[in-house]
Amino acid sequence: MAYEFKIVRDVQWSDTDMAGIMHFSNFFRFMEAAEHAFFRSLGFSIHTTQPERVGWPRVHADCDFSHPLRFEDSVEVHLLVRRKTEKSLVYSFIFRKLNGDAPREVARGSLAVACVKRDEEGRLKGVPIPREIADRIEVAPE
Amino acid sequence: MAYEFKIVRDVQWSDTDMAGIMHFSNFFRFMEAAEHAFFRSLGFSIHTTQPERVGWPRVHADCDFSHPLRFEDSVEVHLLVRRKTEKSLVYSFIFRKLNGDAPREVARGSLAVACVKRDEEGRLKGVPIPREIADRIEVAPE
Amino acid sequence: MAYEFKIVRDVQWSDTDMAGIMHFSNFFRFMEAAEHAFFRSLGFSIHTTQPERVGWPRVHADCDFSHPLRFEDSVEVHLLVRRKTEKSLVYSFIFRKLNGDAPREVARGSLAVACVKRDEEGRLKGVPIPREIADRIEVAPE
C-alpha cells in the first residue's frame, strides 16, 4: 500500500508567461502529472489498464502560491493521499524548488477526484473505487 | 465603480483532453481572462497602462467542478469582487454553460491576487493598490 | 460553396511566454480555431455533426513568423482553402494584427489535413471526404 509519490519536473519555456514565471495554471498540470505517476507506481495506468475502466474527473482543485517558479527551475511535486472514501480520493501536493541554495517550498495545493463510469447514455456516474485500486492506496499519516 | 464583469468564451479543440472535456487547468485560464477583461472595462490594461506599473501575482486559486464543458460549448465567466484590502483583491467566478436547454452552472472558483512591484533587485514586494485602480473597484454585495 | 473564413482572436496572458510575446505554438492553435470556425460557417461541427463522423488529423503544419504578437493584441486569422483532393484538404492562414497604426501581417502558415475514419480495430484510415462536405468547399482563386 502507498500514500505518497514524488516526481521532479523542469520548467519549460512554454510553461512561462510574460511575467517571466511559470503560469499558475501549470501548477495544476504538474499536480495531475504526479497523480498519474502515482498510479503508475501502483501498477495501473490512469487510462488504459485500470480495473473496470473507471475515470477520475476532478471535483475540486486549489493551490496556494508562495514563490514563483522560473524557466529551468527544477521542482519536486510531492503527492500525499489525504482522504479516501468509497467513491473519491483527495490528494495534497507540496511543490519544492530543488535548484538554488536549498530546496524551498514554493506552492501547496490539492485535488479531489471522483471515481466514475459512463452509463449507457454516456453520462458519468459515481461508482465505488475498484477493489484492486482501493487496496493499494492508503491515507498518509498526519 | 464596478464589482463584476462577464465574458463569454467558446471551448476550443485545444482546450479539451482525451476524456473529451475541457481540461480542468483551462478553467483557471478562463478566470484570468475574465480578470483581465474586467480591468480593461475599468480603463486599465493589466499590463501596460496601469498606474505605477504594478503586477498582480496569484496568491491562491481554487475551483469546484460540477459539470464538464465540451468542445464548442459556450461558457459565461462571471467575475465578482469578493474582497478588497490595501494590497490585494479576491475574485470569485461562476461558470455558466450557455448552450443547451438552459444556462447551467458548471463550475465556481476564486482567485486571490496581490498587488506588487519589483524592487531594485528584481524581487516582488507587496504594495498598496494604486489609488486610481482602488477607486474604481468595489466589493460585490452579498 | 466557400473557400475562406476569418476569425479574430485576442492574445491572452496565458498565450504569452517569458519573452513577452505569444508563444509560437499558439499560432497553430489559432489556425485550428479558424479551421473549426470555417466548418461551422458551412453548417458542420468538426466533431459532432459531420456526415459519416469522419476525423481530420493533421498531416502537416508550418508557419513563418515575421512580427511578434503581444498580450491584448487583436489578430485576424484568415483561412483560405488551397488544395482539395479526394481525401485531404490544405489550408493557408494569414495572421494580421488589427490594433496599432494599421493592420499588419505578422505570420503566414498552412495546415494539411486528411479525412479519416476508424476501422473496427480503432486504426485511422484515409477515406474520401463525405460528399456533403466536399460540395461546400472550393479552392480559393490565386
Added chain:
Amino acid sequence: MAYEFKIVRDVQWSDTDMAGIMHFSNFFRFMEAAEHAFFRSLGFSIHTTQPERVGWPRVHADCDFSHPLRFEDSVEVHLLVRRKTEKSLVYSFIFRKLNGDAPREVARGSLAVACVKRDEEGRLKGVPIPREIADRIEVAPE
C-alpha cells in the same frame, strides 16, 4: 563542437486532446524543449547565461505527422543542426516513439531561429551569433 542532441519526453494527459492523441501544437513545444536542452548540453542556458544575452525568436516552424502519440507514450526528440549562418540556425527534429514493439518514427519537423538583441527602443534586431556559442555548434553531416 556538437551538432545533435536527444531528449525523451512522456506524453502527459494535458498534452492530449479529445481525439485521444497528443495535440499537434505540442510537437512544437517538444522541439523547443530539445533545442533548450541542446543549449544546456553546450554549457549555456538559452535564457540566463548566454554571452551577450541574445534571444532566439522563431522565424519558421514546420512538422510532418505520420503517426499519433498517445497518453503515456515515451517519445525521443532527436535534434540535428541543419544550417548555421552568421545570424541564424536551422534545426531538424525526428520524433521516435520508444514504447511498443520497436522504436517508430512518428513525426519530423524543423525550426529556424534568428539570433537577436533588443535595441534601445526595445525592438528586436538580428545580430551575429556570439562567438562562444557559434564555436560550439556545427552542422550535422548529411
